[in-house]
Amino acid sequence: MRAANVILEALKREGVDTIFGFPGGVLLPLYDALYDSSIKHILTRHEQGAGHAADGYARASGKVGVCMATSGPGATNLVTPIANAYMDSIPMVAITGQVSRHLIGLDSFQEADVTGITLPIVKHSYLVQDSESLPRIIREAFYIASTGRPGPVVIDIPVDVCKEEMDYDPSAIPAMHLPGYRPNVKGHPKQTKEAARLIGSAQRPVIYAGGGIIMSGAADELRELAIYGHIPVTTTLTGKGGFPEDHALSMGMLGMHGTQYANYAISQADVILAVGVRFDDRVTGNLKTFAPEARFIHIDQDPAEISKNVSVDVPIVGDAKKVLATLLTELKQLDLSPDRHVPWMEQVEAWKQNHPLVIRQSDDGEIMPEAAIAKIYEVTGGDAIACTEVGQHQMWAAQHYLCRRPRQFITSGGLGTMGFGFPAAIGAQVARPDSLVIDIAGDGSFQMTLQELATAVQFDLPVKVCIINNQFLGMVRQWQELFWNKRYSHTCIECQPDFVKLAEAYGAEGYRATKPDELEEVLRTAFASDRPAVIDIRVKREANVFPMIPAGGSVHDMMEREP
Amino acid sequence: MKHTLSVLVENKPGVLTRVAGLFARRGFNIDSLAVAETESHSVSRMTITVDEQDTTVEQVTKQLHKLINVLKITDLDPSGSVERELLLIKVKADASSRSGIMQIVEIFRAKIIDVGPEVLIIEMTGTREKVSALMELLAPFGVVELMRTGRIAMSRGKKAT
Numbered sequence: 258m259r260a261a262n263v264i265l266e267a268l269k270r271e272g273v274d275t276i277f278g279f280p281g282g283v284l285l286p287l288y289d290a291l292y293d294s295s296i297k298h299i300l301t302r303h304e305q306g307a308g309h310a311a312d313g314y315a316r317a318s319g320k321v322g323v324c325m326a327t328s329g330p331g332a333t334n335l336v337t338p339i340a341n342a343y344m345d346s347i348p349m350v351a352i353t354g355q356v357s358r359h360l361i362g363l364d365s366f367q368e369a370d371v372t373g374i375t376l377p378i379v380k381h382s383y384l385v386q387d388s389e390s391l392p393r394i395i396r397e398a399f400y401i402a403s404t405g406r407p408g409p410v411v412i413d414i415p416v417d418v419c420k421e422e423m424d425y426d427p428s429a430i431p432a433m434h435l436p437g438y439r440p441n442v443k444g445h446p447k448q449t450k451e452a453a454r455l456i457g458s459a460q461r462p463v464i465y466a467g468g469g470i471i472m473s474g475a476a477d478e479l480r481e482l483a484i485y486g487h488i489p490v491t492t493t494l495t496g497k498g499g500f501p502e503d504h505a506l507s508m509g510m511l512g513m514h515g516t517q518y519a520n521y522a523i524s525q526a527d528v529i530l531a532v533g534v535r536f537d538d539r540v541t542g543n544l545k546t547f548a549p550e551a552r553f554i555h556i557d558q559d560p561a562e563i564s565k566n567v568s569v570d571v572p573i574v575g576d577a578k579k580v581l582a583t584l585l586t587e588l589k590q591l592d593l594s595p596d597r598h599v600p601w602m603e604q605v606e607a608w609k610q611n612h613p614l615v616i617r618q619s620d621d622g623e624i625m626p627e628a629a630i631a632k633i634y635e636v637t638g639g640d641a642i643a644c645t646e647v648g649q650h651q652m653w654a655a656q657h658y659l660c661r662r663p664r665q666f667i668t669s670g671g672l673g674t675m676g677f678g679f680p681a682a683i684g685a686q687v688a689r690p691d692s693l694v695i696d697i698a699g700d701g702s703f704q705m706t707l708q709e710l711a712t713a714v715q716f717d718l719p720v721k722v723c724i725i726n727n728q729f730l731g732m733v734r735q736w737q738e739l740f741w742n743k744r745y746s747h748t749c750i751e752c753q754p755d756f757v758k759l760a761e762a763y764g765a766e767g768y769r770a771t772k773p774d775e776l777e778e779v780l781r782t783a784f785a786s787d788r789p790a791v792i793d794i795r796v797k798r799e800a801n802v803f804p805m806i807p808a809g810g811s812v813h814d815m816m817e818r819e820p
Numbered sequence: 821m822k823h824t825l826s827v828l829v830e831n832k833p834g835v836l837t838r839v840a841g842l843f844a845r846r847g848f849n850i851d852s853l854a855v856a857e858t859e860s861h862s863v864s865r866m867t868i869t870v871d872e873q874d875t876t877v878e879q880v881t882k883q884l885h886k887l888i889n890v891l892k893i894t895d896l897d898p899s900g901s902v903e904r905e906l907l908l909i910k911v912k913a914d915a916s917s918r919s920g921i922m923q924i925v926e927i928f929r930a931k932i933i934d935v936g937p938e939v940l941i942i943e944m945t946g947t948r949e950k951v952s953a954l955m956e957l958l959a960p961f962g963v964v965e966l967m968r969t970g971r972i973a974m975s976r977g978k979k980a981t
Contacts, residue, residue, distance in 0.1 A: 376838060377845050381888045384834070401888060437830060437891045561882035564875075 260388035261286040261419040265294045267395040270427060273323050275299060275314065275687055277307040281327020282367060283354035283416035299687060299716055302708040304331050306680040308338020309706070312347050313681025316667045317642060318688035319474070321348040321403050328354045329367030333374065337674060339409045340378040344671025345495055346472060348407035350398050355384070357417040371413045380408030388421040392430045400433060405440030406559040407472055440558065444575030444583060452530070452554040452571045453587035456486060459528035461601045464490040465511065468670065469533015469557060469577050470499030471663045478581035479532065486588055487595055489605050491519035493534055495670040498660035508605070509614070512540040513806050514652040517815065518608035523548050524812040532556045533577045536566040537671070546811035556580045612817070614656050619797050624773050626650065626725050626796040630657040630697065633723055636780040641693040642667065642685050646678040646702030649731035652802045654697040676705030679722055683709055686718040693721070693784060700726040700753055710763035713789035721783055722791045724756060727798045735801045760791035769793040823877045824903065824973045826981050827866040827884060828892040831857060835889045839866060842887065848872060848880045854970030863891065867972045894981055896973050901981070903973035906943070907951045912962035913940045921961055928954045939964055
């Protein structure tokens with residue numbers, strides 16, 4: 258069998274049904290094999306789109322996303338998606354073509370040292386040296402990408418390797434031998450007991466949950482534990498949906514643009530149960546003043562996250578789902594009284610009542626951006642898979658698009674990649690063909706990857722792009738307004754295409770809403786359509802995202818509303 | 821504080837880059853580095869010395885463990901281990917200075933491995949301190965060139981490092 262066919266057979270064995278990719282010279286053997294393969298190939302219009310689509314596919318499905326690009330510029334165009342997947346711990350396998358083995362290192366046409374370039378942003382990588390190792394490498398790559406703390410794995414394959422003839426016997430693939438890779442799954446029993454004791458003795462407990470809940474499929478365990486322990490829950494941006502945000506115990510998101518009540522609760526908590534989080538600076542602000550009274554229990558799959566930013570009292574390395582289940586069993590043995598911290602729950606409730614998230618209504622007939630998100634939430638019944646780009650609209654979406662289930666909110670958290678949301682939504686739609694998939698976008702971000710409209714149209718993927726259009730690079734403009742004397746250096750992007758005509762030019766549907774009373778009807782029509790659509794929502798141009806804790810600040814520096 | 825990390829890795833292409841790159845991007849500085857195959861062809865040992873706070877060394881150790889090709893890391897306790905480095909030094913030596921140099925070489929149990937009309941090449945193994953002491957004593961004669969390897973270290977007792 259030709260090695261290119263072996264690659265596809267090996268991918269099928271790993272459960273791959275879809276590849277997002279873009280062909281090129283050194284990928285000719287592989288694309289020739291794809292021509293009559295049962296694996297579906299989604300041709301994007303840029304390799305970055307393929308990478309983010311694979312990422313969105315992985316986030317929506319929980320499976321490993323697969324993307325493919327040719328050598329040199331094709332592969333370097335995957336660098337941003339790989340970094341994005343690395344920062345948010347998304348299981349992804351990126352297959353890149355490489356020049357023939359005898360041309361490597363000679364500055365050959367379309368040659369780039371891809372394993373070298375991606376070294377700091379991969380969980381692991383392979384430069385395939387011979388066709389015989391392909392079945393083993395592909396098996397290892399999927400195992401490494403999807404187990405432990407997930408992440409991207411790059412397989413760089415020289416074109417002459419793909420052309421070789423080889424024997425392929427799936428039953429003869431040697432057993433995986435990865436002596437340096439043994440993710441710890443079960444938490445330490447003594448530590449778990451100690452964590453239960455600490456939670457049981459807490460007067461002001463808070464659960465701080467992140468993307469690890471989603472990765473590990475621990476949402477049920479988390480909910481059960483929070484309800485049993487009567488503990489308020491705040492989630493990070495990537496943890497959204499890990500705990501139902503319409504639940505009485507939910508405090509929404511914490512951090513820079515988190516809810517006031519979540520940040521107040523964290524700042525006064527005496528015990529914080531941190532699960533699948535990494536104490537990112539957008540969450541903690543100034544580490545010296547972050548949760549000053551709290552003792553920390555930290556459950557994480559990755560030992561390197563323990564005490565990386567915050568010194569932890571009870572570390573538990575393991576899979577969140579398993580550890581939370583054990584922890585709940587331990588807690589139940591303590592036979593906790595449900596009203597052991599009534600004053601705390603009253604305090605949290607009072608903060609919620611007195612400092613709610615506000616949906617402003619404009620007095621001059623303009624659409625307020627957060628009101629647009631609230632309307633999208635209402636019209637979708639809160640059931641859509643909501644992808645976002647990066648910027649103000651992303652924070653408004655995080656605040657106002659409440660999520661009830663995991664894998665419902667797909668956003669670039671760690672890397673903050675503008676242009677991520679639309680291709681990610683395409684990937685999510687492939688993974689969930691029957692779901693309504695929307696991309697809550699900014700006009701700046703959308704213009705970074707909008708060529709994927711052709712992909713959505715070609716493959717009948719009815720993604721709905723809702724542009725929160727303020728004709729600014731809004732988040733940077735907000736910082737310029739608040740911290741740089743309103744000197745709007747290069748953030749005004751009034752020169753932009755007519756997004757309605759643009760969508761139509763691509764064969765998608767285009768809509769526009771400029772007044773609050775137009776919005777609902779436009780959204781309903783667009784969402785009811787079975788075709789991809791772009792909805793240009795013109796919003797108040799200089800609206801800011803609040804509350805806001807300035808970078809490196811503490812809860813005391815919080816700005817509640819426009820100054 | 822000085823730490824000596826003894827790191828067993830799979831003997832595969834690119835592993836040194838992965839380890840060195842990790843130090844660089846996490847902002848940890850490597851003092852010295854020695855790499856070679858072990859008793860097993862498939863395994864190499866890297867002996868890495870760093871001068872960092874204990875918490876930093878703990879973090880770098882955890883990060884190193886995440887590399888798939890890293891098999892085992894030992895932070896060697898100085899009192900429970902022996903360490904050596906190798907020095908090659910080319911010293912100016914004419915008829916008048918040669919005997920003085922040879923005396924020093926003898927005291928340090930070093931070796932002269934090459935003799936030329938105007939220079940000697942001296943080899944010595946020892947701890948970092950001893951190597952430094954020899955360098956200091958030879959300096960007045962005029963050092964033409966000096967090379968030292970990274971440090972290697974082995975734990976005492978019957979268990980392997």
